[in-house]
Amino acid sequence: MAHKRNKRYKEMIGKSPGALMYTGEETIKETIVTLISYNYEEATSSTCNTLDQLLPLLKPGYINWIDIDKLQDVQLVEQIGNVYKLDPLVLEDILNVDQLPKFDDLQQYVFVSLKMLSLEVEGIKHEQVSFILGNGYLLSFQEQPGDVFNAVRKRIENLGGRHRRKGADYLLYSLIDVVVDYYFLVVEHLGNQLAEIELKVSGKPDKKLVQEITALKREFIFLRKVLLPFREAMRKLASSENELVKEENEKYFNDVLDHVNQVIQDLEAQRELLSGVMDLYNSSLNYRMNNVMKTLTVITTVFIPLTFIVGVYGMNFKYMPELQYPWGYPIVLGVMLFTGIAMYIWMRRQEWL
Numbered sequence: 001m002a003h004k005r006n007k008r009y010k011e012m013i014g015k016s017p018g019a020l021m022y023t024g025e026e027t028i029k030e031t032i033v034t035l036i037s038y039n040y041e042e043a044t045s046s047t048c049n050t051l052d053q054l055l056p057l058l059k060p061g062y063i064n065w066i067d068i069d070k071l072q073d074v075q076l077v078e079q080i081g082n083v084y085k086l087d088p089l090v091l092e093d094i095l096n097v098d099q100l101p102k103f104d105d106l107q108q109y110v111f112v113s114l115k116m117l118s119l120e121v122e123g124i125k126h127e128q129v130s131f132i133l134g135n136g137y138l139l140s141f142q143e144q145p146g147d148v149f150n151a152v153r154k155r156i157e158n159l160g161g162r163h164r165r166k167g168a169d170y171l172l173y174s175l176i177d178v179v180v181d182y183y184f185l186v187v188e189h190l191g192n193q194l195a196e197i198e199l200k201v202s203g204k205p206d207k208k209l210v211q212e213i214t215a216l217k218r219e220f221i222f223l224r225k226v227l228l229p230f231r232e233a234m235r236k237l238a239s240s241e242n243e244l245v246k247e248e249n250e251k252y253f254n255d256v257l258d259h260v261n262q263v264i265q266d267l268e269a270q271r272e273l274l275s276g277v278m279d280l281y282n283s284s285l286n287y288r289m290n291n292v293m294k295t296l297t298v299i300t301t302v303f304i305p306l307t308f309i310v311g312v313y314g315m316n317f318k319y320m321p322e323l324q325y326p327w328g329y330p331i332v333l334g335v336m337l338f339t340g341i342a343m344y345i346w347m348r349r350q351e352w353l
Contacts, residue, residue, distance in 0.1 A: 020088070022072050022095045029145065031073040037062040038156055040164045045153075051079045063168050064137040065156075069145045071095055071128075077141065084109070084134060094141045097128040101230035103237045109134040110244055112172070112237060115226045116179050117186045118148055124186055124219060126226075129179070131172055133244050138168045140175065148182050149175055169245045173252040176234075180256055183227070183263045190219055191270050194277065201281045213278055220271050227267060231260045302343050306336045 036045045037059040048054050058064050071077060074095060081091045090111050093099050104111040110133040118125045129147075132139035152174045156163045163171065197212055237245070238253040245253070313332060325331075 020074050020078055020091055020095055022074050023097050026072045029070060031068065031070040031076055032145065033076075034067040034069070036065040036067075036153065036156060038065075038164060039063065043156055043159075043164065051076060051083070055083070062136070063171060065140070065168075065171060066137065067140045067142065067149075069142050071097070071141055071143055080139065084132065084137075084139065086132065090132070094130040097143050099128060099130075101226060101233045103233035103240075105236075105240055105242050107242070110172075110237070110240065110242055112176070112233060114176070114179060114230055114233070116142075116148060117182050119182075119185060119189055124189070126222075131175065133168055133172050135244065136168060138171050138175075148178050152178060166249070167246060169249050170252065173249060173256065177252075177256050177259070180259045180263065183223075183260075184266075187223070187263055187266050187270065190216065190223075191266075191273075194270060194273055198273075198277050198280070201277055201284060209281060213274070213281065217274060217278075220267065220274060223267055224264075224271070227260065227264050231257070231264060234260055298344075298347065301347070302340050305339050305343070309336055309339075 030049060032047055033049065033054050034045065034047050035054060035057050036043065037057070038044070039062050042062075044059075046057050048057065054066070066080070068077065068080070071094065077091060077095060080086075081088070085108065087106060090104065090106070093102070093111070093113060099113050101114040102112075111130070112133070113128065113130040115126050116129045127143040128141075129143070130141040132141075152163075152171070155161050155174070156171075158164070163174065193212075193216055197209060197216065200206075200209055234253065234257045238250060238257050309332060
């Protein structure tokens with residue numbers, strides 16, 4: 001996957017600014033466009049695959065939320081950009097799935113990009129999501145099918161709910177707020193993994209723990225890389241003077257900013273704990289190694305005088321004291337045993353053991 005991505009980036013080298021190219025993983029699945037149009041009295045939902053099918057479904061005077069699944073259809077993204085007069089540089093950022101979170105105020109519309117995280121069986125899934133907030137409409141571009149926005153869709157269906165009375169900027173807030181809520185879940189999930197690793201380290205650490213700690217460290221680095229620019233983007237959005245973000249809804253974006261700050265604080269606390277777990281793991285390894293070396297040192301020390309005695313009586317001289325003595329061999333063994341026990345007792349009294 002990394003090789004294919006590097007190849008796509010090499011293809012982008014030298015191209016003019018605003019040249020459109022999808023940098024994500026391509027699949028054979030068809031791009032799906034979902035349109036939700038609503039006002040206080042009515043809410044409708046429909047799906048299509050082409051711009052020609054989409055345009056007749058748009059309802060003037062309604063809030064039109066156009067959700068594009070699968071960014072690999074570059075032509076469709078370009079066509080939608082032409083309809084809504086989007087800057088080519090914005091379209092380029094939308095198609096670049098490695099784009100860091102950002103906010104751009106382009107007067108006629110507002111551009112926000114971020115990373116959407118979710119917990120899957122195989123681990124943490126992340127994908128690029130971009131929003132275009134305009135007058136009476138919201139465009140959302142998702143890298144992959146499937147998202148975390150079902151709760152927002154259900155609230156839109158609720159007659160008399162707040163969404164039906166608010167504008168497109170409140171819809172943007174709701175979608176971003178759901179994304180941030182999942183950030184809390186992801187950080188909590190990583191915290192649980194960290195707690196399990198800490199228990200293993202406190203018990204009997206093995207080499208597999210290094211891989212688990214390294215993988216967890218990568219997740220923390222990725223989250224920090226995403227959250228810091230995301231906080232800056234939300235700060236700009238919350239203080240934006242663009243008329244598309246109504247003053248009455250600025251408090252909601254400030255609330256999201258507070259949540260992002262809290263996620264970052266939780267993440268930093270987990271990172272410090274991870275560093276402590278790594279230090280504990282290294283200390284555990286050093287402690288085990290010291291015990292092994294101490295055991296080997298004790299064995300070597302005990303056997304040094306015994307080796308000396310055996311070496312002396314192993315010399316091939318004809319005339320040696322007690323060489324012909326009948327009890328010489330048992331006496332030597334007894335002396336060796338006494339010497340070994342005496343040295344062990346002495347080392348215990350010195351608190352070396």
